[in-house]
Amino acid sequence: MRRSAALMRRAFGIYFGAAPWAAVVSIVIMVVGGLTAVGTAWFTRALIDGLSANDNSTIWLGVAGFGGLAIVSPLILHISQYAQRDAERRVTIRTQQELFTAVSAHPRLTELEDSTFHDRLRLAHEASRFAPTQLNSIVLGIGQALITIVTFGVTLVRWSPLVSALVLLAVLPTLVAQIRLARMRGAMIERTVPMFRRQAFYAALLLDMRAAKEIRLFGLGGFFQGRLLRELRAAQAQERHQDRLALWVDSALATLTGVVSLGALAVFVARVASGQGTAGDLVVVIAALTALQTSASSLVRQIAMLGETMIVFGHYVDITAVIRESRRAAPLPALPPLRQGLEFDDVWFRYAPEHDWVLQGLTLRIPSGSSLALVGDNGAGKSTVVKLLCGFHIPDKGVIRWDGVDIATIDPASLRARLGATFQDFMTYEFSAHDNIAVGDISALDDRARVRAAASTADLDSALNALPRGYDTMLTRAFSDGDASGAGVVLSGGQWQRLALARAALREEADMLILDEPSSGLDVETEHEINRRLMSLRRTHTSLLISHRLNTVREADSIAVLSQGRILEQGSHDELMAAGGRYAELFLLQASGYDDAISTRTSM
Numbered sequence: 001m002r003r004s005a006a007l008m009r010r011a012f013g014i015y016f017g018a019a020p021w022a023a024v025v026s027i028v029i030m031v032v033g034g035l036t037a038v039g040t041a042w043f044t045r046a047l048i049d050g051l052s053a054n055d056n057s058t059i060w061l062g063v064a065g066f067g068g069l070a071i072v073s074p075l076i077l078h079i080s081q082y083a084q085r086d087a088e089r090r091v092t093i094r095t096q097q098e099l100f101t102a103v104s105a106h107p108r109l110t111e112l113e114d115s116t117f118h119d120r121l122r123l124a125h126e127a128s129r130f131a132p133t134q135l136n137s138i139v140l141g142i143g144q145a146l147i148t149i150v151t152f153g154v155t156l157v158r159w160s161p162l163v164s165a166l167v168l169l170a171v172l173p174t175l176v177a178q179i180r181l182a183r184m185r186g187a188m189i190e191r192t193v194p195m196f197r198r199q200a201f202y203a204a205l206l207l208d209m210r211a212a213k214e215i216r217l218f219g220l221g222g223f224f225q226g227r228l229l230r231e232l233r234a235a236q237a238q239e240r241h242q243d244r245l246a247l248w249v250d251s252a253l254a255t256l257t258g259v260v261s262l263g264a265l266a267v268f269v270a271r272v273a274s275g276q277g278t279a280g281d282l283v284v285v286i287a288a289l290t291a292l293q294t295s296a297s298s299l300v301r302q303i304a305m306l307g308e309t310m311i312v313f314g315h316y317v318d319i320t321a322v323i324r325e326s327r328r329a330a331p332l333p334a335l336p337p338l339r340q341g342l343e344f345d346d347v348w349f350r351y352a353p354e355h356d357w358v359l360q361g362l363t364l365r366i367p368s369g370s371s372l373a374l375v376g377d378n379g380a381g382k383s384t385v386v387k388l389l390c391g392f393h394i395p396d397k398g399v400i401r402w403d404g405v406d407i408a409t410i411d412p413a414s415l416r417a418r419l420g421a422t423f424q425d426f427m428t429y430e431f432s433a434h435d436n437i438a439v440g441d442i443s444a445l446d447d448r449a450r451v452r453a454a455a456s457t458a459d460l461d462s463a464l465n466a467l468p469r470g471y472d473t474m475l476t477r478a479f480s481d482g483d484a485s486g487a488g489v490v491l492s493g494g495q496w497q498r499l500a501l502a503r504a505a506l507r508e509e510a511d512m513l514i515l516d517e518p519s520s521g522l523d524v525e526t527e528h529e530i531n532r533r534l535m536s537l538r539r540t541h542t543s544l545l546i547s548h549r550l551n552t553v554r555e556a557d558s559i560a561v562l563s564q565g566r567i568l569e570q571g572s573h574d575e576l577m578a579a580g581g582r583y584a585e586l587f588l589l590q591a592s593g594y595d596d597a598i599s600t601r602t603s604m
């Protein structure tokens with residue numbers, strides 16, 4: 001009950017805050033609308049009785065009142081529709097802003113990688129678009145139905161309290177049934193969310209430009225479409241089952257209330273026939289019975305919808321609670337510039353309790369101003385080290401220290417402001433080339449010189465200048481953003497990689513540079529050139545470099561080999577080669593590939 005009250009308060013807070021005028025208009029309309037039905041009945045009665053009694057003043061009262069309502073009622077309908085739609089637009093802006101602030105407010109990735117969280121997020125997203133407005137309409141609808149019920153109820157009670165009580169009691173079973181049906185529907189909505197989410201995933205996949213090549217080459221269109229339809233059918237089957245149940249229950253209960261109303265009508269007709277009322281009275285009674293029946297069933301339906309909408313809106317409120325929690329929480333301390341170094345101290349980590357350990361007692365130190373290269377087999381945990389360093393996850397055991405301070409205890413945003421990074425799975429945004437680089441440090445959005453300098457560091461400046469609209473060229477063909485020339489281009493894989501490097505280079509003030517596989521897609525010449533430029537960047541920064549191409553890591557101050565979640569060996573290139581361990585083995589294996597190629601060429 002307390003939760004329901006809190007949800008209602010929140011919904012009204014959003015609605016009244018976003019569209020106060022629409023809120024006031026809708027309340028006025030609710031009252032006027034609630035009185036319209038009884039007004040129409042009473043003016044009709046005046047008209048009929050005036051005509052029967054040849055009483056001109058009563059006739060004119062009936063005509064004026066009836067005519068006035070005939071004009072006002074449609075007007076009310078139009079104004080209320082306008083107010084409702086305008087409120088919807090304003091509420092959507094507010095809720096979208098709130099919802100996405102909440103999503104971005106999650107400082108770690110742990111929750112975002114949880115499928116249950118995504119199910120709730122989908123419900124919250126749906127609720128954000130309709131729930132506050134719908135809850136407001138429902139409450140107003142309930143108010144309107146109650147006004148109609150009370151006004152007609154008073155009329156009927158004057159005629160026969162017993163029959164009136166029976167008519168109202170007949171609504172009770174419907175009320176109970178509708179509340180149960182609403183709960184079942186709420187549970188059904190929660191059950192079908194994963195199916196609709198999958199269906200949306202397949203739909204997005206079938207429309208995704210990046211997936212288009214593989215879908216066509218491997219002939220996956222029909223296969224994905226089949227899966228999409230399978231999810232949709234499964235979800236719809238649950239909806240259909242629920243709708244059928246509601247149909248049976250609603251039909252049975254509607255018949256019951258219909259029979260009761262019919263009985264009540266028979267009683268009143270008999271009374272008028274025996275001279276205990278006028279024809280006009282009978283009109284009012286018929287109108288009252290009809291209005292009571294429709295208002296009561298509308299009331300019941302609104303109460304049921306209230307329950308269903310609150311279940312969905314509850315997810316919105318829970319998801320956005322993170323905003324208020326983060327406002328209430330004491331601010332975490334900010335991180336000072338790196339002076340001594342960064343240290344992983346016996347760090348253990350796994351992505352979920354049911355998963356295997358990825359890091360098993362990792363101990364590693366990167367002194368300030370030095371460069372450390374991390375190498376190791378696929379799946380050894382190198383990118384995981386980067387994610388922990390960026391504070392996306394917190395170690396299960398052990399500590400990561402920045403100048404001796406546990407990074408789990410400081411503000412993640414201040415940590416990230418001190419890092420420049422290129423991830424292995426970097427993003428390719430469907431923006432212009434300029435914006436694609438500027439996202440690396442959004443303060444550079446209007447600073448063309450800084451963006452160009454960063455592009456130069458990644459050896460990309462001349463390639464971007466050569467594009468049809470230079471740095472303003474859209475790096476996509478899916479959006480034109482007002483450029484009717486259709487000059488959007490798609491960069492090559494290596495060019496994208498250089499662009500991702502430019503993003504990292506944009507943060508020239510960052511204390512630490514993290515490069516996760518920065519050169520895997522580069523041609524040899526570019527790799528050499530970029531290495532040369534990055535080297536100067538690395539000299540001025542503390543850096544962590546991850547690469548499978550061991551010729552790119554040999555200049556690092558220290559090289560650490562990661563294996564089975566801990567450091568197997570560490571030292572300079574020369575030290576590790578002299579030690580003849582895993583690094584030396586891998587280096588010689590890669591070098592022998594080049595030697596074979598060279599000897600094949602010279603023997604030709």
Ligand SMILES: Nc1ncnc2c1ncn2[C@@H]1O[C@H](COP(=O)(O)OP(=O)(O)OP(=O)(O)O)[C@@H](O)[C@H]1O
Binds near residue numbers: 377378381424
């Ligand atoms: N988000 C995640 N959720 C669950 N498991 C994950 C996640 N990311 C990585 N893993 C698992 O953690 C292990 C280490 O992955 P990681 O990406 O850190 O390896 P890596 O050394 O960077 O590999 P590569 O050289 O192939 O890039 C892998 O077994 C991987 O399946």
